[in-house]
Amino acid sequence: MYTEIVEIHSDPSGQGVVETEAIQRAGEILKAGGLVAFPTETVYGLGGDAMQREAAKKIYAAKGRPSDNPLIVHIARLSDLEAVSSFVPETAWLLAEKYWPGPLTMILPKGEKIPLETTGGLSTVAVRMPRHSVALALIEAGGGFVAAPSANTSGKPSPTLANHVAEDLSGRIEMILDGGPVGIGVESTILDLTEEVPTILRPGYVTEEMLRRELPEVRMDPGLSSKDESYRPKAPGMKYRHYAPKANLVLVSGDREAVAEKIRALVREGMEKGKKIGILAAEESKGSYPEGIVLLLGKRDSGEDIAQHLYEQLRRFDELGVDEIYSECFSEEGIGRAIMNRLRKAAGQQIIRV
Ligand code: TXA
Ligand code: MG
Numbered sequence: 001m002y003t004e005i006v007e008i009h010s011d012p013s014g015q016g017v018v019e020t021e022a023i024q025r026a027g028e029i030l031k032a033g034g035l036v037a038f039p040t041e042t043v044y045g046l047g048g049d050a051m052q053r054e055a056a057k058k059i060y061a062a063k064g065r066p067s068d069n070p071l072i073v074h075i076a077r078l079s080d081l082e083a084v085s086s087f088v089p090e091t092a093w094l095l096a097e098k099y100w101p102g103p104l105t106m107i108l109p110k111g112e113k114i115p116l117e118t119t120g121g122l123s124t125v126a127v128r129m130p131r132h133s134v135a136l137a138l139i140e141a142g143g144g145f146v147a148a149p150s151a152n153t154s155g156k157p158s159p160t161l162a163n164h165v166a167e168d169l170s171g172r173i174e175m176i177l178d179g180g181p182v183g184i185g186v187e188s189t190i191l192d193l194t195e196e197v198p199t200i201l202r203p204g205y206v207t208e209e210m211l212r213r214e215l216p217e218v219r220m221d222p223g224l225s226s227k228d229e230s231y232r233p234k235a236p237g238m239k240y241r242h243y244a245p246k247a248n249l250v251l252v253s254g255d256r257e258a259v260a261e262k263i264r265a266l267v268r269e270g271m272e273k274g275k276k277i278g279i280l281a282a283e284e285s286k287g288s289y290p291e292g293i294v295l296l297l298g299k300r301d302s303g304e305d306i307a308q309h310l311y312e313q314l315r316r317f318d319e320l321g322v323d324e325i326y327s328e329c330f331s332e333e334g335i336g337r338a339i340m341n342r343l344r345k346a347a348g349q350q351i352i353r354v
Pocket of ligand 1: 044187
């Protein structure tokens with residue numbers, strides 16, 4: 001299959017999109033059951049019509065994703081929430097008013113119209129309204145309900161540039177809408193509202209502290225931080241090794257100087273064995289590593305910068321063909337929670353404490 005890549009620009013007000021003809025065509029592809037990748041404010045998504053079983057099946061096939069891992073349904077109008085879910089609690093309306101369009105996904109009871117293929121067989125459904133103008137325009141053009149996982153091959157880091165999508169999915173999907181680099185860089189916060197206690201299944205830009213204002217009892221899924229293998233995270237996607245580069249990634253945590261010293265020693269050791277070693281570090285650490293391939297994420301106190309560059313740098317290590325990567329750890333404040341969650345998953349929980 002030939003994959004068409006089309007650049008889409010937002011108009012100067014940042015509201016609509018300029019290439020409306022291309023968006024209309026992309027919408028027609030979705031309605032006909034085809035697949036279109038598109039930018040959102042978090043990461044690029046791989047869209048198919050959420051109401052068509054066959055489209056969901058194509059998404060799983062294109063990504064190489066297990067079909068028990070449910071998709072997020074993206075909408076462009078608040079009123080469409082009722083078509084997605086059979087029961088929308090007051091809290092969901094409240095959070096939608098406050099955070100939509102934006103990087104918050106809510107889990108609700110599934111509506112009848114949504115096929116089980118879209119929800120991976122579950123009776124619940126994940127739904128969000130993205131903020132990106134290209135995403136909103138595409139959803140409108142495609143009929144209003146777009147199922148979209150991140151547009152990467154299953155297991156790889158999520159795409160933050162259209163190029164990343166092309167690397168993984170060229171030849172497997174009809175079209176890629178290139179809206180430039182995404183703003184946030186890590187996937188949306190997933191909040192489960194079907195449990196007695198509202199639970200964050202995946203941390204993201206909308207933090208636990210922010211949600212606590214509307215939901216004083218909100219908690220993190222205990223499965224996210226548990227080392228007990230039998231205690232699994234509830235979001236099916238969080239149980240797989242994920243966001244991972246090809247090379248073995250190991251995190252080093254502890255006092256800053258001690259971490260740098262440990263990483264230098266590990267780099268030396270690896271190089272003596274003839275290996276190509278990568279280092280993932282904060283900008284301030286630039287001068288700490290005279291050997292190895294150092295890729296920087298951003299200033300230590302700028303979680304926004306670090307989040308925005310995380311997946312891009314992990315993918316760059318793949319291009320550079322390194323054998324091993326050692327990474328510093330970052331603050332868990334604010335979006336830092338999401339950053340460290342993704343890094344730990346990408347590392348398969350391998351952490352050296354110094
Ligand atoms: O930012 C995002 O959320 C991006 C953009 C494209 O919107 N999408 C995204 O989708 O990250 P995906 O499929 O890569 O991740 C969705 C996660 C998976 O871990 C999946 O298991 C979980 O959401 N999920 C979806 N429906 C669920 C449900 N009904 N119950 C529990 N977890 C669910
Ligand atoms: Mg994903």
